Structure formats: structure tokens, C-alpha cells
Amino acid sequence: MVWDALQGVLAAVPDASDGDKTAxxxxxxxxxxxxAVRVAELGHRVTVIDPSPDALAALGRRxxxxxxxxxxxxxxxxxxxxxxxxxxxSADVVLCHGVLEIVDDxxxxxxxxxxxLRPGGTLSLLVxxxxxxxxxxxxxxxxxxxxxxxxDPAAGGVxxxxxADEITSVLGDAGFEVSTVHAVRVFADxxxxxxxxxxxxxxxxxxxxxxAVADRPEYLPLxxxxxxxxxxx
Numbered sequence: 001m002v003w004d005a006l007q008g009v010l011a012a013v014p015d016a017s018d019g020d021k022t023a024x025x026x027x028x029x030x031x032x033x034x035x036a037v038r039v040a041e042l043g044h045r046v047t048v049i050d051p052s053p054d055a056l057a058a059l060g061r062r063x064x065x066x067x068x069x070x071x072x073x074x075x076x077x078x079x080x081x082x083x084x085x086x087x088x089x090s091a092d093v094v095l096c097h098g099v100l101e102i103v104d105d106x107x108x109x110x111x112x113x114x115x116x117l118r119p120g121g122t123l124s125l126l127v128x129x130x131x132x133x134x135x136x137x138x139x140x141x142x143x144x145x146x147x148x149x150x151x152d153p154a155a156g157g158v159x160x161x162x163x164a165d166e167i168t169s170v171l172g173d174a175g176f177e178v179s180t181v182h183a184v185r186v187f188a189d190x191x192x193x194x195x196x197x198x199x200x201x202x203x204x205x206x207x208x209x210x211x212a213v214a215d216r217p218e219y220l221p222l223x224x225x226x227x228x229x230x231x232x233x
Contacts, residue, residue, distance in 0.1 A: 001227060002035075002097070005182060009124060023093055025092065027048045027094075029049070036095075060072075082116060089117065092121050102160070110170060120231065122230070123176060123230045129164070133153075162226065164217075176230035182215055183214050183215075183216070184226065
């Protein structure tokens, strides 16, 4: 679901004055390049910002193997040092997947990302969804933890999670306009893998089911993650 939405974003990047359709993409916390290399394979330039030198080394190897090393640049750093590594207002698209949960100040992080984007640029944001943690703990039989998480999202050392309303509000405060919110992994984390592995065609059917509910707002509270596309006006 995330990749499908991201391809749509990249396809909609306006042509440059010389007709160039290549986008400038920053992947914050992009690690070993799971998304970055696929974006580069579409012909776009990607800068991966990540604090781990080991992850960046793996990124370099993956880019070489995919023949896109000339389009992928790895830079060691994080959001706090972002503008030491890339110019402000330089990105057409920023990917921030699985990062907002661990920063000290999500609102400040989003303001930094907004400053990295050119006007009209797009953010692809993937965050953990809070209600799913309660369901997951209950399904695992940890009922006390599930009860504690109802009132304290950080109970038991759980990393930060967001409801759809919460993350939409934080994005708005940072100056973004949210265009879409998708539910990601509504059923995939609840269905036993044995059922998917043993039943012929089950994996494809599960993906189709996930796609069918991804844009239905009533399923957002069940999703493990939320994927939001937001634009800097």
C-alpha cells in the first residue's frame, strides 16, 4: 500500500523547466534503502539520511547491485543535522517512515521536514497507530498491558504511536495539508502466518483485502500503521 501510494506521488511531480521529470527525494531514516533504491530505479535522485554507518554501507551495496549508485547518496545524520547535509527547500518529496515515533519532538521534526521541501512538495509519512498496540497485546494474551495502554500510550516502554486525528492535527500545525490517510496492515499482523502459508492463494487474497480497506476510515483504528500523504502549500 505504501509503495503504490508513493509511486503515485512521484508520478505527479511537476516537470522542471527543461522538461526533466526527475524528482529530488530525501529519505529520512531510510537505512539500507528498502524504499530509496526502488525510488531510484524509477529514475529519481535520492538522498538517504540515517545515523547508522552500517545501514548506509548496506545501502551502498544495494544501490550498486541495482545499478542506481549514481542516483543514491547516503549521508550519516538525522533530523537535527538535516540542513548540514541538504539545502532547505530542495526536495520534491520527503519520505519519513517509522521515524516520528522515536524523535523527541514530533511537531518540531515535521517543521524541519516542511522546511526541507520546496513549496508544493510532498511528504510520505508512515507512523505507528496507537489503538493497534492495545489489540495486539490483547491478542497475545497480555491483558494487563492492553488495559494499561488504553490510558497511557507509553506504558510498558512502547514507542510513540498516533491516532489518525492526532497525526493529522500535528501535520496541520506544522503547515502541511493532508491529502490522504491510508490504513496499513489492518489484518496482516493478526492473521496467523500458518493460515497464509498453507492455504493456496491466501497471501494474494490477504493483500487484496488490505487494499480494499486501506482507504476506509472505519478501519484506521485497527491498522498497525498509518500512511499519510501531505503537501507543503
